[in-house]
Amino acid sequence: MPPQELAETWKRCSSRLLLIARAIGEPAEDAVQEAFLRLARQTPPPDDPFAWLVTVTRNQLLQWRRSGIRRRRRERDSDQQPVWFDGESQQMESALDAQEVTEALKRLDADQRQVIVMHLWGELSFRQIAEVMACSQSTAHRTFQSGIRAMQRKFNPTADPVGGRDSK
Amino acid sequence: MNRSNEDDRQREDDEIDQAFIARLRGLTPASVSASADDGPEHSLGIESILYRAGFQAGQDHVRRVSIVRNADTRQWLSLLAASVLTAVVTLPIALGIGRHWRSPSPTPVAGQHDVTPAETVNAAPVPSDASSEAPDGAEATPSVKSNKWRDIHSDWHLTTLAGGTPLATLTAFHSRSLETLPRSNWIALQDDLFDAGDPISAGDLDTLTATFDLQVQPR
Numbered sequence: 280m281p282p283q284e285l286a287e288t289w290k291r292c293s294s295r296l297l298l299i300a301r302a303i304g305e306p307a308e309d310a311v312q313e314a315f316l317r318l319a320r321q322t323p324p325p326d327d328p329f330a331w332l333v334t335v336t337r338n339q340l341l342q343w344r345r346s347g348i349r350r351r352r353r354e355r356d357s358d359q360q361p362v363w364f365d366g367e368s369q370q371m372e373s374a375l376d377a378q379e380v381t382e383a384l385k386r387l388d389a390d391q392r393q394v395i396v397m398h399l400w401g402e403l404s405f406r407q408i409a410e411v412m413a414c415s416q417s418t419a420h421r422t423f424q425s426g427i428r429a430m431q432r433k434f435n436p437t438a439d440p441v442g443g444r445d446s447k
Numbered sequence: 448m449n450r451s452n453e454d455d456r457q458r459e460d461d462e463i464d465q466a467f468i469a470r471l472r473g474l475t476p477a478s479v480s481a482s483a484d485d486g487p488e489h490s491l492g493i494e495s496i497l498y499r500a501g502f503q504a505g506q507d508h509v510r511r512v513s514i515v516r517n518a519d520t521r522q523w524l525s526l527l528a529a530s531v532l533t534a535v536v537t538l539p540i541a542l543g544i545g546r547h548w549r550s551p552s553p554t555p556v557a558g559q560h561d562v563t564p565a566e567t568v569n570a571a572p573v574p575s576d577a578s579s580e581a582p583d584g585a586e587a588t589p590s591v592k593s594n595k596w597r598d599i600h601s602d603w604h605l606t607t608l609a610g611g612t613p614l615a616t617l618t619a620f621h622s623r624s625l626e627t628l629p630r631s632n633w634i635a636l637q638d639d640l641f642d643a644g645d646p647i648s649a650g651d652l653d654t655l656t657a658t659f660d661l662q663v664q665p666r
Contacts, residue, residue, distance in 0.1 A: 282497055289493045297491075298476035308491045311479075312499075319500035320507070365475040375470050399468065400476050431467050 280324045289315060292329045295401050299333055301363055302384065302396035303340045310339045330407050333397065337411060375434060383433045391426030398423055 280288070293311065300307035314335040318328060325331035363384070364377035384392050393412065397403045405423070409416040479491050655661070 282500070285497065285500070286493050289496060293479045293493075294476040297479055312491055312496060315496045316500055316503060319496070320503065362477040365477050375474065377474055380471065380474055395471075399472055400474070427468065430471070431464060435467070 280319055280321060280328075282319075284324070285315065285319050288318065288328050288332075292332060296329070296332050296336060298363055299393070299396050299401050300336050300340065301361060302392045303337050303389075304344060305361075306343075307340070307361070310336045310343070313339050327407075329401075330403065330411065333401065333403065333407075334411050337393075379434070380430075383430050386433075387426050387429060390422050391429065394419055394422045395426045395430070 293315075296314070297307055297311050300310050303310075311332075314332045317335055318324070318332060321331075362377075363381040384396065387395070390412070394408055397408050397411065398405065403411070405416050405419045408419045408423075412419065414422075
């Protein structure tokens, strides 16, 4: 991929990709960087660069987790509490607290957390999420629903629109 | 893709509180620059990405060139190894064949006439000319083909080397004596000195005189 196009892709996708990477696990920055380096070498460039980047980032993080590589780096990063969301959104009256949302996401099941982040902030469709996570589209959708219900109970305990069907 | 997204959203609308989802969507993912404040080793930016991408592209180029060069070197080394192996295998065979077919280098018998070794080699295989130029007294001698003569000489030489008697060998295997052979075709190795130990018997002088067309002056 030409440098100019790579820079534009970086500007358009890097923040969303980094958030998805944090939802998958640490070291998220290394995985994002590695994904963009692979995108630079990719010939021809993928049709959907962002979906391609998400797939590469997730596979890289899972591979590092399996092989134990960069465990020390991951443990060190876990002490630094990386920021998932911008603080400016807290100024909006209707917005949720970014830190509380981050903590709620961290407490979710890993698949629920990844699907929610990919769909809400990564703007990936359930079909794309299903391809990335190697599952069916309906499974991705059910995982999203159950995760949202769990978070909703956290932020609004009185609201239980579907009668507690969020258990996995 | 848009159609798929609309279907997804429609399914969400059926079951999930859209207001809560909207509030979640109101959060903005942290920018990369904000999360890269951990230190220089954590710096994550497009500059470092482009720098590393360029560095890796250079590395790939060098590696590719090196692979091509190594392939050429391997090809030449394999050719060289094949040549050496062929030489090692064929050289002993070629030496054996050469030893088997090598014939002893002939030299003229001392006292015949002064000729060069090249002339001797050229003259030896032409016995017909020699027989035509031979004197009348020598016409009664059996004609010996040059190849046969060479074989006889070879046998004689081998027998001599083995310790046998040349004259006895000739007599036994060819039913001829030295006197019956045309002396103009005699050849011997340089280190084979003519054995002049046999006394000349009666009649040899006449034969020698006729053979070499000599004039004997009586005293």
